[in-house]
Structures are given as structure tokens and as C-alpha cells.
Amino acid sequence: MMSQRKYDVVLFDLYGTLVDCHVDESSDDAWTALRNALYREGANYVTNDRLREQFEKAANRELGLCGGQDDLREPDLLGAYEELFSDLWIQAGKDLSGKMAWAFRKAALRKLALYPGALDMLRTLKGQGMRIILLSNAQSCYTRPELEALGLDDIFDDVILSSDEGVRMPSPSIFQCALRAANVPADRVLMVGNDERCDVLGAKAAGIDAVYLDTRGEWIDSHGNVTDVEHITKGDVDDRPAPEAVKSFRGADYRGLLDFILENGTSAVTQQI
Structure with missing residues (x-):
């Protein structure tokens, strides 16, 4: 029986998406x-x-x-x-x-720390039978020890890092590497990241849907200024980051992300504001 979910595989960026790193x-x-x-x-x-x-x-x-x-x-x-x-x-x-x-x-x-709830979210996806793949612009010699330090070294089904591939997102070739690892059609894959150019537009060019996590506070107020997302209201918003994302969340909203992937993955494109 075919899965009723829209996505079978989720690609995750690392820094700024799962990990707060400075x-x-x-x-x-x-x-x-x-x-x-x-x-x-x-x-x-x-x-x-x-x-x-x-x-x-x-x-x-x-x-x-x-x-x-x-x-x-x-x-x-x-x-x-x-x-x-x-x-x-x-x-x-x-x-x-x-x-x-x-x-x-x-x-x-x-600073090197998982955003609260990141590991539980990944485990939940795995428990639901979904495959998760790390896809990140990163140096293997730095990132692999950090994955171990963060307890993420054995959670992913595959790890694809730009230094290993010789090319970085948003290059189509690194997304093709991810699709080969996923071994499913592009429309069965979801990318999750916090960078519009690399994660969202790069994924879209490869035929992959993307979710945007606004962990850097990039929502724009009516005057064109970057606004503190803790104090923004819906009426203040006349633009938002990553409009090409199928869904965007303020901050590392893993509860909302899980609901979207597991419950609403077949719904029309929406935007949480």
C-alpha cells in the first residue's frame, strides 16, 4: 500500500537549522x-x-x-x-x-548546542518510518566531530557535506547527490533549512519542496526593516523571508514542522505567520 504522506525523506541542513553554532x-x-x-x-x-x-x-x-x-x-x-x-x-x-x-x-x-527539541524531532520522524539525511554546507573535518559531540552521529540515514562533494548548496549537483542517497523521486523529498538561497531556492531548482525555519529573525516590518520576531504581529508583516518555501516557521518550531510533515504534508502550500 502506498504511503499517504507527501514525503518519504527529509533533508536537514545543520547549522542554524538543528544546531545553534557560533x-x-x-x-x-x-x-x-x-x-x-x-x-x-x-x-x-x-x-x-x-x-x-x-x-x-x-x-x-x-x-x-x-x-x-x-x-x-x-x-x-x-x-x-x-x-x-x-x-x-x-x-x-x-x-x-x-x-x-x-x-x-x-x-x-x-557556542555549539542543539536547538531545544531538535533530537526528539529527528527521533520522532525516524520512529514514523521516515528517512532523514543531513545535507549541509560544511567541512567534514569540523562537522563530523561536532555531530559526535552533539549526539547526532548515528541518527541520520546518510550524511552529505559540501567538503566531501567539492561543491556547496545551492548547486544542483549536491542536491542530486542527496536525491541519489534518498533513492526516491524529488517530489517525495522535503528540504528543511534556514537559508533562503542555499536551502530553499537550491532545493526548488532540483524539484524538491523546502521548509524554511527563520532562526535568524528575518521577517520584515512595514518599513522594510528586520523585525524582532518575538514582537512582530500579523498586521506588521508585508513581506517574509523565503517566499518560495512551501511553509515557513518563526524560529526552530519543530512541533509545527512535525505537524506539517506527519499530518499536513499533503495540504496546499501555506505560510505560518
């Missing part, structure tokens, strides 16, 4: 942590400035390897960390390079 990669603490980690492995960079310079060169080389300066190309920065060793004539494999990447990322993190 990173300061310009922090001296982060570069010092990386420099110290490298030093312990025999790679001595005298100053943070010298280390940054070498890392930027290595990252640019990785960008070139994945196809150039197109803003939809995504280098794998693990190669840049490996080059920090090879530039000093030290051989380092992926495990050691990944250790360096995580040392930097941990020191650069200012």
Missing part, C-alpha cells in the same frame, strides 16, 4: 591552539601570523584543486591542515590532520 575563526586563541597542537607533533610555526599565512595559501591550493574560484566550489580543508605538515617536510596522514583541524575548531567555537 564560531570565531579570527580568534588568536584558535590560532594559538592550532600552533600548539602542530608544535606537539613537530611542526613549528613561530607566530600565529605565519601560521595563518601558510594556512590561507594551503586553503587556496585546495580551492584550486576542487575547481577554482566559483563561489559554489567547496575545498576540503583537511588537505590544508595536511599541508601545514608537508610544508615543513613532515609526513602526516588524515588522522593527524583531522586532529589538528579539530584542535582549531574547538578553540574557535563560541
Whole structure:
């Protein structure tokens, strides 16, 4: 018997959709942590400035390897960390390079936390027989350790990250990767994200419906100003973010999202305001 639900597979963005994450990669603490980690492995960079310079060169080389300066190309920065060793004539494999990447990322993190209810929502979908796939513009060397730290490392049926694919959303090719992983037609797949260009318009171009979670407070008031979503009223709204989404929610409204997916997935396009 065919499922009565509209969607069989849900694609989730990570940062800003399931996870509240703030990173300061310009922090001296982060570069010092990386420099110290490298030093312990025999790679001595005298100053943070010298280390940054070498890392930027290595990252640019990785960008070139994945196809150039197109803003939809995504280098794998693990190669840049490996080059920090090879530039000093030290051989380092992926495990050691990944250790360096995580040392930097941990020191650069200012906040990393699941939005309340995110894990319960994912478990509910799984319990209802739905497949869930992570699709995110992210570096594998940072994100996979973070998934483990957040308790998300075994919840997804598949994980598709831009650094692994060499291209980022909204490129059609990464959505095609997701559709191959989903193994169902595009109209049976739903994308959930918090970025209009990448998550909503990218999905739409691939024939995939998208739900928008306004976790950044982008509803617009009648004067064209970004409005605090805690204080906006329906009468104040004359525009909203991501009008191409099949449904939008203020904030990480997982209860509303679950109701839409499990109960109202076959309904006409609506917008919660």
C-alpha cells in the first residue's frame, strides 16, 4: 500500500537549522591552539601570523584543486591542515590532520548546542518510518566531530557535506547527490533549512519542496526593516523571508514542522505567520 504522506525523506541542513553554532575563526586563541597542537607533533610555526599565512595559501591550493574560484566550489580543508605538515617536510596522514583541524575548531567555537527539541524531532520522524539525511554546507573535518559531540552521529540515514562533494548548496549537483542517497523521486523529498538561497531556492531548482525555519529573525516590518520576531504581529508583516518555501516557521518550531510533515504534508502550500 502506498504511503499517504507527501514525503518519504527529509533533508536537514545543520547549522542554524538543528544546531545553534557560533564560531570565531579570527580568534588568536584558535590560532594559538592550532600552533600548539602542530608544535606537539613537530611542526613549528613561530607566530600565529605565519601560521595563518601558510594556512590561507594551503586553503587556496585546495580551492584550486576542487575547481577554482566559483563561489559554489567547496575545498576540503583537511588537505590544508595536511599541508601545514608537508610544508615543513613532515609526513602526516588524515588522522593527524583531522586532529589538528579539530584542535582549531574547538578553540574557535563560541557556542555549539542543539536547538531545544531538535533530537526528539529527528527521533520522532525516524520512529514514523521516515528517512532523514543531513545535507549541509560544511567541512567534514569540523562537522563530523561536532555531530559526535552533539549526539547526532548515528541518527541520520546518510550524511552529505559540501567538503566531501567539492561543491556547496545551492548547486544542483549536491542536491542530486542527496536525491541519489534518498533513492526516491524529488517530489517525495522535503528540504528543511534556514537559508533562503542555499536551502530553499537550491532545493526548488532540483524539484524538491523546502521548509524554511527563520532562526535568524528575518521577517520584515512595514518599513522594510528586520523585525524582532518575538514582537512582530500579523498586521506588521508585508513581506517574509523565503517566499518560495512551501511553509515557513518563526524560529526552530519543530512541533509545527512535525505537524506539517506527519499530518499536513499533503495540504496546499501555506505560510505560518
